[in-house]
Amino acid sequence: MSDFFTMSILVATVASGIRLATPYLLAGLGETVGQKSGVLNLGVDGVMQLSAFFAYWTVLETDNLFLGSIVGVVVGIVMGVVYAVVTVVFQAQQGISGIGIFLFGLGFSDLMFRRQVGTPRPANQLPELPIPILSDIPVVGEALFEHSALTYLAFAMVPLLAFMLRSTTFGMNIRAVGENPQAADSLGVSVAWTRTFAILIGNAMAGLAGAALVLELGIFQPNLTAGLGFIAVALVYFGAWRPAGVMSGALLYGLVAAVVLQWKAQGIIPRGASDIAAMAPAVLTILALVILAGRVQAPSALTRPFSRH
């Protein structure tokens, strides 16, 4: 255990936790925007899977990481359009539609991977971009300020989205249609368009999460997300539909996973307990959800389609 508390190991563990938290944070923030407008999207994992493939394929073909990230976002938006048509225009049941999107993303990314790539091949990875001055701060600098551009972007989105939801007209419209769409409609707010834009923002961020995941790894394989998108949905509840809360959840999940991996590497966790320890992040999240249950209020119109008739 003594080795764990050396500075270099602690720094490496915190940095690892932040890397692990990044895709959860991006996807969770996007899902927060969608749910605030009253739309639950269980298809996040499928959108991430699809965006991850297209981002990877783009980088494989062009070596352009920026283009790969953009493609990930665009694929997310395209899937958002599909989801908006299904849930806002056709008013289909959101849970089932989301599962349909998830299955489509999982299957189609697998199909495309086979047809266009075949065997896993390494692509360019996102480089670390140390932030001048901040990265020179002893200990903290290396742990917090030597990450990829998408990691910084993810954390920068937290105050931006919080401001947008709290202080802008669009953000207030999102909250209004998520709490009481009939009242919002009577005041002249377009519920359909507001929800559509919220879905597009959510899916764009899920697409960016998929791109961040695959470009950090530099390689794709089928089912790359391994259920990550579903954890991100759970983190929205954990974070009580607040961007800062979602960030706390993502960091908790990532840091616990990183500590467990470090303890395994150092033999602190015995091999026999390895599989049980792997569940620690999920168990902690569930415990937190149980503790928070009843203390937080979901958007009142969450999962409820809106119709004037």
Added chain:
Amino acid sequence: MKLTRHLLRLLALLFSFALIAAACGGSDDSSDSGGDDSSSDSDADSDDSDGESSGGDTISIAIVAPSASDDLAFTQSMIDAIEALDRDVDLQITDGTFVVDDAAAAIRGYAVDGVDVVIAHGTQFGGSLAEIAPEFPEVTFIWGTSSDTQGLDNVFAYFPAADEGGYVNGVLAAAVTETGNIGVIGPVEAGDAVAYINGFEKGATDSGDVSVAITYTGSFSDVALMAEAAQAHLSNDVDVLTGSSQAVVGAVGVASENDIPWFGTQANQTSLDENLVVASQVYHWEVVLEEMLALRDAGTLGGEAFEVNLENGGLEIEFNDNFELPDGAREAADAAIEGIIDGSIDTGA
């Protein structure tokens, strides 16, 4: 208005079907599908082998496997083995069956379709096979990795002595490491992964004063977790890595990024990094598949378990010529192979 609403609902229904159809499309290959998938490659092999085939009529074989057929690991090892068979094969593949119930449905579907041989390539499919195999006594089921046929007359079992190749890789790793710290990443502590890792640890520690740190991530498919497990090893001064499962591609990426030598298992992983993959233990299931099919030809549909190992050629250590080994390392590996085959070396299995 009512008609428009009905039309919209019909469109929504059709769209849902389209989504589900597309989702299913990714996980099922058949030999008729064309394109560049492995099943059509297999047919090409069959065509090329005119005049060399020893098995007579074309045999239909179906594989049901948990990961992608081109995973550079467990599933690909079986696809490669079928392609290496010296007989005409009509191959069908259902891969990516992470869910056992899906795999069971595929296994049953192939049996109903009258496929000659169904390969259930995953230890986790054993329970399903125990239910399905007795219902189709004319079909041969091949199941692995397992050393047990569950007492079923139409089930052959197969398993690798993965500890043997693991031991050899461990001997090589002990020669390659400079810090004396070696990192190992596995999925869950079961099956051939644990055999490989235990063999690797014994080979390394038998060959020098080295420390082997082992991490099981708890997942066969979480690539990001494997990558971070590799990062955790590197922060502890590890300078050689190995790992088992289809998710190791993430760990190999970390090894590449940090110029860390990597040892592969299940399939040749040199293509993941042509300079840093030192050697790979490769499964050649075709060695035992040929025996099983010969027994089937003679009327025995199952009831035996087969092991692939270094002695029967079912396991092979494939070296990467681009990686320059330290003096004496190759000789030490060859001596280990010889010792394992003649029984003078105990791999700890």
